[in-house]
Amino acid sequence: MSDPLLKVRNLKIGATVYPPGEKPHDIEIVHGVDFDLAPGKVLGLIGESGAGKSTIGLASMAYGRGGVEITGGEVWVNGRDILKSGIRDVRSLRGGEVTYVSQSAAASFNPAKKIMDQVIEAAVEHGKFTKAQAEDRARALFAKLGLPDPDNIGKRYPHQVSGGQLQRCMTALALCPEPDLVVFDEPTTALDVTTQIDVLKAIKEAIRDTGVAALYITHDLAVVAQVSDDIMVLRMGDMVEYGPTDQIINAPQEEYTKALVSVRSIRHEEKQPSATPVLTAKKITARYKGTNFDVLHDVSVELHPGQTLAVVGESGSGKSTLARVITGLLPPSHGKIDFAGRSLSDALAGRSREDLRELQMIYQMADVAMNPRQTVGTIIGRPLEFYFGLKGAEKRARVVELLDKIEMGDGFIDRYPAELSGGQKQRVCIARALAAKPKLIICDEVTSALDPLVADGILKLLLDLQKVEDVAYLFITHDLATVRAIADSIAVMYQGKVVRYGPKSQVLSPPFDDYTDLLLSSVPEMKLGWLEEVIAHRKMESAGN
């Protein structure tokens, strides 16, 4: 084996924390990590948020983000310890030998400059190429990454290309100066599944063809399994397991890795529809004020008591708008909603308190769905007081009971949301919805901001609560794995229309329409070679047509 390109030894990284009510102090967030990366190889760094994976990625460029400091260890790139190098040396390294692809290309590109100017900037700045050479190279990279019209796309501004295309432009930016190492920091996490697969394919081929080494950072084990040679599993700044991809996926040794591999394994038996649905939306058409196109066209769905209807689609498909129409936040221009045997008023102001109580909502971002100035007790207690007039000890007893239902103790009652973890916050939001004793809860992407293991816990909790409380869920998500796990019936939405609708077993079995097929085949699977299979399958289909 040749000398490693990147050699990390006993890397320790610290940060200053500012806990509420205490003095700021320093903590260690990465506790001595070792790994090697040979030229042309790909190492996947995987872990939940807070595992230190991005921090380690940036440390390989001798960089610590906002208040983060590399406190010890060695990082060798091409035979020199960059932590001991001067700033001049590090500058020639960054953007030259080592480049970086961030999660949000939209936030990383300067919206005021053309894409080409930004893509070639580092290469020209480091004197690797002249402007003309760099532009030729960029055009070749655009073509390799499968961008449309590679000769001219560089003349556009960042807002003139789609999110998936911009992410590929960013990959071109990283590859342009012929680096030895590229750090990919969650490059596909912000994309829809159908777009993710194209970007993933482009990245994989680009890595293979240019022979560059890469650190691939993600929280999604199924994704990293497609691109990396080795995988390192991290948890809270410690290495849990480190080995070849094949071994990590097929024969994990540690408990934590096993849990990660078997995530999304919840199975839920589909229930039979009852006679009378709890919610019927008939031919809903809606548009936002001041716009001239309909976000929803003729959407009709039914939901039966105690069951789950999953509304699936990519961003912009109108699934969240459907939720806003049902809650009354956006009155539809046509159509009608029946709920619990009565007709619901279109606008929020026209609904009775009973309508409001029986229809609750849980949001995607639990952080902003709770008032940061209220304690958990106030947040859960308010619906009790508001709808049922509970006060004092009676209210407190009920809050404790609800905390118990969401598997949190009564010790949380006086805490503020800022003192809770992401999963706990979402649990409190669930308790707040349950406190109203609703017949229907609308769950808008409730697990998509959470780490896979935590999300699994939330889904299990929701399923258990459904059995006990007999509440129906309208579950909005872009994640088909979640849908498989919890739905009784499914509505697939695309560009404001329901393209496929029915019981789960029927929707998820062939024959498929084109869109559902694309959506289903794009969900990464936890096995090696899945990406190649899908791509081969798609090539065959397009050849057949």
Added chain:
Amino acid sequence: MKNIPISAMIGLFFTGLYFAAAILAPLIAPYGMAEVVGDVWEPASSEHLLGTDNIGRDLLSRMIYGGRTTIFIATVATALSFITGSVFGLLAAVLGGWADQAMSRFVDLIMSIPSLIFALVVLSVMPVTIPVLILVMGLLDSTRVYRLARAVAVDINVMDYVEAAKLRGEGRGWVIFREILPNALSPLVAEMGLRFIFMVLFVSTLSFLGLGVQPPAADWGGIVKENKEGIVYGIGAALWPAVAIATLAISVNLVADWILNRTTSLKGGRG
């Protein structure tokens, strides 16, 4: 109350000192406010620590009584401007639509007239008494607070937790006072420190121009006015109120900064 940074300590000490002097004025002032006790512009001595003023009154006593008037007027006017400004600002943000338009355009109209000139015009036709002064200053300044409160509340009004409260069926009172106000408080408190100082300067300016506190009552602006001729002869009596205004301004802002830091950390660092 531990962990108070040194800057806030200094601020708290001087702010406390000024407010204590204002409250306890009759007890600590060595002479009466309008009592002529010596010659014109006597230099500092053991009897008159800061000397005497243009007609022989004890300057220290006048400073203490003057501070009392200045701080009292500024405090009440700030409170008035904050209550009116934030109530209407939050209301405009929550109501939206034409109510917001009507209030905001009216405020724009008032703000388009320089407030000092506006105040001078109003005070020249109204009897200049302390309640009128407070009312004019408070209401004029509330336009600025309205702008800030509305801007902050518009941002908070679109947060999911406010939407959750509306979906629950909560009334406007709950949304404004329980959901929005607690989260809008830190920028408002920081602004309050600044506004208090503007009020001190405003009342001093008015008095200096002769339309503020009327003699023989004293305030810091008035003392500058009475003693300004002395500067030509090298007499520093007019500088003392200026020093007082400056130190009060700095110390109140040190306290406001500290409060701002404290309240933001309560929310887990998210401003």
